[in-house]
Amino acid sequence: MVAVAVGETVHAFSGGGSKGTITVGAKGFAENEILASLYQIALQENGYDAKFVDNLDGDVLHSAINSGKIDFYPEYTNTGVVMVLKHDPIFDPEKAYQYVKEQYKKKYNIVWLNQSAINDTYGFVITKKVADQYGISTISQLCENSPKLRLAQMYDWNADPAIGEALDKTYGKFKFADVKTYNAGLVYPVLKEGKADALVAQTTDPQLEDTSTYVLLKDDKKVWPPYYLTPIIRQSTLDKYPGVEGIINSVTKEVSGSDILELNRQVMIDKKEFQDVARKFYDSHIKK
Template sequence: MKKKTKRMMAVAIGLVFMLGLVACGNDGESSDNSEDKTIRVGSKDFTENLIVAELYSLALEDAGYDVERVFNIAGSVIHTSITNDEIDLYPEYTGTGLLSILKMDLLTDPEEVYNTVKEEYDTQFNLTWLDYAQANDGQGLVIRTDVSKELGITTITDLQKHASELRFASQGEFDQRADGIPALEETYGELNWKSSKVYDNGLKYEVLKNNEADVTPAYTTEGQLVNTDEFTLLEDDKQVWPPYNLAPVVRNNVLEANPEIADIINEISATLDTKTITELNAKVDVDKQEYEEVAKEYYESIQ
């Protein structure tokens, strides 16, 4: 009797132990599902990227995801952040992927650049580029509008012909950078400025506005460019610069676990062109609104 009782007790203990393991397994499975619904959205540390990352975040939250915002990451390390599994997705630029990350040769066709980075990121980093937006935050040159009208300058070809009459407000590195003055002069010819001085990037529009210079390097979606009465963005008519189309980069494993994320974010990208992004940037950088408010207002407008 004693042996039978001991055997029954052993079986009972074993059953309890097994049930405990099943319960633990179920808890772990529940936890994993919860983690799958939490998406870590990253952003670089400038206005446009913050706005777009917030748009992604709002759309994901609307679709039922928990979002952890990991914003204001330096552009020099954000690629490492996603490959090190510190974030799940962030807004990137096709030209940056091509030149800065992949170190590949210059391409100027937007579709070719996109297809190249999409293939290489998938192969090298297990990352997916979702659809790219028409918004192009590329390199450009800005001239005072009154000077543009006076001298008939609307393209960089026009600019080169009149360079000796113009004061250039440089940001220093632009004079030496491969995609700066050297690239311009190789394509358009030598730029013999009337004068060239180095100014802080944050002051360049004030410098033009105060008639201290006539031309300055810029990015094509900077908020100040909404003021076309004062500033004119010149056409890169010989396509020196690659396109920097805005597109989300996502970890493959996150996309495999949550394939609907692609449609959610692609719907946002489809609404973003250069004019729209420039206007959103202007609300923050010129009108001094908070980027969260600007993103929310825009997101609600496209629903």
């Protein structure tokens, strides 16, 4: 039995007219919390008593949705492929989505709803100045030019097989002129200040909004699999509340990849509360 009380539960809508109670889960970081909060708001607006359970890690969330402690949460396609189903990464986005959709329904009676446009995977970022100077737009070109460039990293990337080993196998050995490790909050400023030229980042990092300073390189040999953010829900919840699927899917389609960079910035950089950010976006972009 999973004790979901380890997260923060919000009873944000209640009353005699409620169509029913639905519990939304979320992982404890900005984009997941924002999207889950958007779903919660949409359900509230449509008459459901939507509870919110936050700060749960992947194992806890999977156990919680299986046991019925929560009804749904936003998951990532290759997290489902690799961490839950114990399958090798699937690099084609549609094949990854279809695989988790079929296997979760078969094994857990859990439904993957419509996939969002948000892909949170690894990515190489360089400065616009360096991109223009050396004509770099792909990871292959970065590898070729790596002896001239300096890498900023948050930890030893070679110790992570998903980064160092995967890159070596796919692109060949990177031979950066200098490699320094920085606190996570410093890597982007280090690039901006010209103290480094490249870093391995996440493709939904809010700093990537600043395209005049940073360039996200094309993964031309597809070293990293896609991690598309997608709501997953218990089949029993859909059976009980048939209208919920349409409500959730209507939110998902309104949040683009560029939207999540802006929303992440408001939470991660501007330090706004994710609930407030979600509410404002819902009112301006989704509410009918």
